[in-house]
Amino acid sequence: MCGIIGYVGEKEANRILLEGIKRLEYRGYDSVGVALLNNGKIVIKKDAGKIDEVHKKFNFLEPKSKLGICHTRWATHGNVTKENAHPHSDCNDKIAIVHNGIIENYQEIKEYLEARGHRFKSQTDSEVVAHLIEEFNKDLDFEDACKKAFSMLQGSFAILAVKGDENKIVGIRKDSPLVIGVGEEESYAASDIYALLPFTHNFIFLRNYDFVVLEKGKFKIENLVEKNVEREVERIDVNIKEVERGDFHHFMIKEILEQADVFERAFDQNENEIERFVEEIRKAKKIFLIGAGTSYHACLAGSYLFAKAGIFAKSIIASEFSNFLDLINEETLIIAISQSGETADVLDAVRKAKEKKAKIFSIINVYGSSLMRESDAWLLMNAGFEIGVAATKTYIAELAILLLLYSKLSNKKVNKEEIKAKILDLLSRxxxxxxxxxxxxxxxxxxxxxxxxxxxxxxxxxxxxxxxxxxxxxxxxxxxxxxxxxxxxxxxxxxxxxxxxxxxxxxxxxxxxxxxxxxxxxxxxxxxxxxxxxxxxxxxxxxxxxxxxxxxxxxxxxxxxxxxxxxxxxxxxxxxxxxxxx
Structure with missing residues (x-):
């Protein structure tokens, strides 16, 4: 649950990385760091604390660079300290990496590397990646060393790696989000498109085991399992002003006050897509609604609403779903609800259900997310970017879609205009x-x-x-x-x-x-x-x-x-x- 960003091109990387990582701070904010290439060397600046605090202390805008990677952390392994902040480097500070996810076999890899003389500076699982690349770089070039290192990892990871004498960024995605941004003479990578919207509207959504090499104005992608693949460049047009905080003190109050329009957008779904959901709900022998946190509460609401329409659907907290796998078969419909579409517990439940031949439908807010790609069909919440950590407008969007499904299942009219008007009144001064x-x-x-x-x-x-x-x-x-x-x-x-x-x-x-x-x-x-x-x-x-x-x-x-x-x-x-x- 961290945010990562990388840039290579002709522009000043420092400002792009700083602005981009600030836009990812909602993904984690206990420490932050940057690795900049400068005259063939890597300069790392990092510490515990929020982005503005650490930037004020170390000045991420110096030295000037045209290639770098940056990271904002939510701690999983190791305390919140400067040593545990990313980027992490190898023994000689020639290779640096940033990582979002968990390396499950890091202890085994660490012991392997320590036996070969590597010395570690942090308590994190992530640091092993830098040292593993260093070890393989003794006999292989940088790209192949990264490829071999990434192939040894188990767990979930989105990783960006750089080397002081290489004008490229090498990355990998497996069960943690990573998107590529495409520019004229530049290439970007980040945890989500929100970080890159000020700079480009052309994106490639990487898939599991996609291995990417970014250089100035060009990129190449191969898949470590499927080998040669083609990934489509998708254009996403978003008015950047709509996703800024503006004059509001906090994103949360801005997002709460948007909820009348959010309700309307979520309720206005494509009729054919809604009918497909309704048809499958009526046809399924068993229905499970799965989610986590606020989205689980939407699942629970869905189970009550479906019951009122005469349909039994069991709501389950995603992390508990594995206890119900014996009930899942090809006549089961899973409806997964997730704002990000990247929630690990939800994705794990969905993948296990797919192994049992269940049909997967989802309600998501982020186009191109992992959950969208895992699903047989999906409905978009259309809530826009939600930056406040506490879900507000996406919950209203989830409820709007569930109310729409309920109205179709029960043949009971739901008055969209009346509901919107009442929401506006509830938000009045x-x-x-x-x-x-x-x-x-x-x-x-x-x-x-x-x-x-x-x-x-x-x-x-x-x-x-x-x-x-x-x-x-x-x-x-x-x-x-x-x-x-x-x-x-x-x-x-x-x-x-x-x-x-x-x-x-x-x-x-x-x-x-x-x-x-x-x-x-x-x-x-x-x-x-x-x-x-x-x-x-x-x-x-x-x-x-x-x-x-x-x-x-x-x-x-x-x-x-x-x-x-x-x-x-x-x-x-x-x-x-x-x-x-x-």
């Missing part, structure tokens, strides 16, 4: 100001409990996740009827309890009474104010669409809590946007 007052009441809380029934329980889960991942307040969600089976013991005087009211009004209000009787401070999310509420957050009640209405004020609440408590909601601690390791 007066609504946001009211949520800010609620946040003031909760900002010193240590615990928040959330309850709901049915689809409202799904909302409780997602709201709890938003609150804890960016404000660091412990938040826990339960079905309304489950709270009294143990957890109610934690309720004390003035414990905040958020209650989502849906169709089972009497039951959920009875659950709220149970909490209030133990001293709970009740925050009701409902279309009507109830006597039991200490605070009321008004939202429309509109059947299944309430799923969307109720989460929006919770996103705003989580955002405001983070800001009030002095935290950066775009870069929560210990997290990264795309989880590309198992």
């Amino acid at each position: 007066s609504r946001r100001e009211y949520i800010e007052k609620v946040a003031e009441l909760l900002k010193e809380s240590q615990h928040i409990f959330l309850i709901g029934r049915g689809l409202e329980f799904v909302t409780a889960l997602e709201a709890a996740l938003k609150i804890k991942e960016i404000s660091y307040i412990h938040a826990e969600a339960f079905p309304g009827g489950e709270i009294k089976h143990g957890t109610i013991a934690l309720i004390e005087k003035n414990t905040p309890c958020i209650v989502f009211v849906g169709e089972e009004i009497e039951k959920i209000l009875s659950n709220a009474e149970e909490l209030k009787a133990r001293g709970g401070f009740i925050i009701g999310v409902s279309d009507k104010n109830e006597k039991i509420f200490d605070v009321w957050i008004k939202v429309p009640q509109d059947g299944e669409a309430t799923l969307i209405y109720q989460i929006i004020p919770m996103q705003l609440l989580a955002y405001r809590l983070a800001v009030l408590r002095g935290f950066d909601p775009d870069k929560p601690r210990n997290l990264a946007k795309s989880v590309t390791v198992l």
Whole structure:
């Protein structure tokens, strides 16, 4: 879960690498580093800390270079230290690499290299790659040494390697994303296209075991398994201003405020593609919805919605899917949901299901992603780039597509224009100001409990996740009827309890009474104010669409809590946007 970028060409590499790596910071931000070629030598600058902090300390803009690689890290092996930051180099500092992923057999490789005199400076798995290339470079040229080294690796990896006396970047992709950018007299590589959009709109999406050599204005690709391959250059036109933060303090609030348009774009799917999904859902003997984090909550919402349409679908957290493999066969439909399309747990589940001959459909936000290529059919969320680590607008997009599928399966009309109008109202200035007052009441809380029934329980889960991942307040969600089976013991005087009211009004209000009787401070999310509420957050009640209405004020609440408590909601601690390791 790191970000990598490389450039070779006639322009100043320093500025391109610095701007590009800043655009990848959402993928990891505990350390950063750059390797620049200068007069036949490699200059490495790196340290623990965020990009601006380290750049201010070391100045990534010097020495001037026309070739370099850069890395921003989310730690997996080794502590957050300067030594463990990338790039990593060989014994003689003549070869440098950056890596995203995990080298599963690194210990075995490290022992092999240590026996041959190599000495390591870090605790990381990644450093072995630089030394392995060095070892093979004794007898092979740089490209072939890289090829042999990469062939020995097990695990997931996107790697870029450079050598001081070679004007080229050598790379490999296996189960971690890597895209090539094509320019006139320059070549780029990066973890995703967002890093490269200011510089090019022409991209090649590499596939597993694609081995690439980048030089000024040219590139070559071969596959270490398939050998000779052709990869299409795809043009992707994006208005760069649309993906900038602009005048907003954070990407998260910008992305929350985009959600009315996002809902509309996600709902407006190609009719033939939707009908194919609907047909397969009706035909399948078994249906599993798989996802992780926020996307798992969308899966759970999907299972409730499909049930309302008379179809049983089991939602499963992707990392737990292997426990259900004995149930998978050629009559099984897997619907995988992932914003990035690169989530390792989801991809692992999908590949195991494919081995069992299951059909794979997916709902994704990133065109060209690994999940898209693994799928028999897919629907794009059309949410645009989401930079804030905490998912907001992509969750609304996922729900929009699931509501569309539900409407087709149940023959129940969903009014897109009405839903969009209500979303706009929920995002109005007066609504946001009211949520800010609620946040003031909760900002010193240590615990928040959330309850709901049915689809409202799904909302409780997602709201709890938003609150804890960016404000660091412990938040826990339960079905309304489950709270009294143990957890109610934690309720004390003035414990905040958020209650989502849906169709089972009497039951959920009875659950709220149970909490209030133990001293709970009740925050009701409902279309009507109830006597039991200490605070009321008004939202429309509109059947299944309430799923969307109720989460929006919770996103705003989580955002405001983070800001009030002095935290950066775009870069929560210990997290990264795309989880590309198992």
